[in-house]
Amino acid sequence: MNSINPWFAFALAALGTWRVTHLIAEEDGPAELVLRLRLKLGSSVLGGWMDCFQCLSLWIAVPFAIAVAQSLVEGVLAWLALSGAACLLERIGAARRELPAHALEFPEDNDHVVLRSGADGTES
Numbered sequence: 357m358n359s360i361n362p363w364f365a366f367a368l369a370a371l372g373t374w375r376v377t378h379l380i381a382e383e384d385g386p387a388e389l390v391l392r393l394r395l396k397l398g399s400s401v402l403g404g405w406m407d408c409f410q411c412l413s414l415w416i417a418v419p420f421a422i423a424v425a426q427s428l429v430e431g432v433l434a435w436l437a438l439s440g441a442a443c444l445l446e447r448i449g450a451a452r453r454e455l456p457a458h459a460l461e462f463p464e465d466n467d468h469v470v471l472r473s474g475a476d477g478t479e480s
Contacts, residue, residue, distance in 0.1 A: 362424070366434070369420035370441035377413045377442050380406055413442040 384391040390406075397403030405411050417438035424438075425431035 365424045366437070369417075369424045369434070370438055370445070373413060373417045373420050373438045374442040374445040377409060377416045378446065380416070381409045381412050409446055410439075410443055413439040413446075417442065 379385060380390055385393075394403065394406050397406060405415065414435075417435050420438050421431050421435035425434045
């Protein structure tokens with residue numbers, strides 16, 4: 357990846373790290389291959405890694421870090437940064453999921469003006 361902009365290479369590596377980690381930790385995979393592997397590994401150490409996005413992202417980031425780094429120090433920094441970027445992307449995605457409808461309802465006796473303000477800042 358030395359022929360492209362290093363920031364672009366890092367961005368691609370971060371997205372790749374997130375995608376592979378998400379596939380293994382959160383999805384069944386094509387033809388349920390990841391699900392079958394997860395079931396086969398069960399509660400072993402490797403099976404536990406497959407269930408923890410943050411743990412798994414550390415391992416998935418290694419080859420991506422090797423691809424974008426030009427020295428050992430850059431490699432270690434890229435490894436941690438790529439794992440961190442994948443974790444941030446996962447949190448951003450999780451935060452964007454819709455809240456259940458009941459989470460937006462207020463009790464009738466709620467007199468807290470701040471909590472009852474509308475989206476446009478007006479009080480309801």
